[in-house]
Amino acid sequence: MSDNFCAWLCFAVQQDYDFEIGHLKRFSFRELQVATGNFSRRNVLGQGGFGVVYRGCLPNKTLVAVKRLKDPNFTGEMQFQTEVEMIGLALHRNLLRLYGFCMTPEERMLVYPYMPNGSVADRLRGPETGGEIPCLNWNRRLRIALGAARGLLYLHEQCNPRIIHRDVKAANILLDESFEAVVGDFGLAKLLDRRDSHVTTAVRGTIGHIAPEYLSTGQSSEKTDVFGFGILLLELITGQKALDAGNDQLHDCYIMQVKTLHEEKKLEMLIDKDLKGCFDPSELEQAIELALQCTQSHPTLRPKMSEVLKVLEGLVGHSGVEEAQAGGSNMYEARPFSFSRQQHSGIHEASSFIIEAMELSGPR
Structure with a gap:
């Protein structure tokens, strides 16, 4: 964070009048207190390591999400x-x-548009959903992956200066009223500067989604985000969360099981059973291959987000043609893919962390 920006923030907090930062509105504490029903528990949308997010309604009836x-x-x-x-x-x-x-x-509070369809994490199968949330169909899952890829590509290659998100996961991919994917939560993001090495003393992110080189060395790059995107794509395919245990080796097990079933041509065992066989086998194979490329252990072996986007655009274009034929002949009799259940514990995925790298190699 620049010294000028920090100094400006310190000055701004001392002001007793409303002002705007470019297109941003400054809300009073009272305004957000009223909008959220005094930060009522019934308005809680989610919570993580940095705070609680509340559903709110402004006086003009605009629905918002307030991160306290x-x-x-x-x-x-x-x-x-x-x-x-x-x-x-x-x-x-x-x-x-x-x-x-x-x-x-x-x-310190941040106010965002309210996302009526929650996050991808909300839509994944798991004990907390109880099967009550409608299943995303195959075409919609591909379009969600495509939207997330477009957002990350913008950060990596089109934004100036370029940005690494560093916490790409299902809980941070939000869904608007049209189920368009929106990449959120930039609290761990980092500006890319060619003059620094992108090495940090603290590893930031969510266990189960952290690239191995970042976990072991603290070095992050665009390929760190590509790894997280690959895990997200696998979750969209399988319908299961990569983080169902407090074990930082879990994503290795997750990826290895996917890789084994892919090599054995048992792709039907990977697909989310909630799709009830309504997917295209060719698209599934390409999506799995893309996810495995994104989760390669060495960052140089992973594709760029521009390459990821090209593959997904081809898949979504093809899927759009086939969508009207859903329920047709290109169906598997899907069987569920799952982890070894003895690995599971009660850790909730939404929690991000900042933890010293040395601590990650020891017991927790």
């Missing part, structure tokens, strides 16, 4: 500054935009 950050004097301040700066740089239809913010000596 924890610990405004340290981690909350860091995320607040990062998100405000990143949002100012990255404007794209597949990136979550920021409506405004609230900044007081005791509070």
Whole structure:
């Protein structure tokens, strides 16, 4: 974070009048307190390591999501500054935009558009969903992957300066009213500067989605995001979350099981059983191959997001032609893919963390 930006924020918090940062509105604490029903528990949309997100309704009836950050004097301040700066740089239809913010000596809050269809994580099968959330069809899953890829491509190759997201996961891919994918949560993002080595003393992200080179060395790059995207694509295919255990080796097991079934040509065992066989076998094979390329252990072996996007555009174009024939002859009798259940524990996926790299190699 630049010294000038931090100094500007310190100055801004001392002001007692409303102002705007470019297109951003400054909300008073009272406005957001009223909008969220005094931060009522029944309005909680989700929570993670940095705070709680509430559903809110502004006086003009606009629905919003209000992220109330924890610990405004340290981690909350860091995320607040990062998100405000990143949002100012990255404007794209597949990136979550920021409506405004609230900044007081005791509070840091960020206000976003409300996403009526939640996140991809909300739509994945798991014990907490209880099968009550409608299943995403195959074509919609491909389109979600395509939208997320477009957002990440913009960050990596079209934004100036370029940005690494560093926390690509199902919980951070939101779905608007048309199920268009929107990449959200820039609290761990990092500007790419050719003059630095992109090495950090603290590994940031979510266990199960962190690229191995980042986990072991603290070195991040665009390929770190590509790895996270590959895990996301596998989750869309299987319908199961990569993080169902508090074991940082779990994603290795997840990828190896997918790779084994792919080599044995048992792709029907990978597909989400909730699709009830309604998918195209050729598209499934290409999607799995793409996900495995994205999750290669060495970053140089992974494709760029521009290459990922090209494959997905081909898949979505083909799937669009076939969509009217859903329920036709190109169907498998799908059987569910699952992990060894003894590995599971009660860790919730939504929690991001910042933890010193040395601690990751030891017991937790």
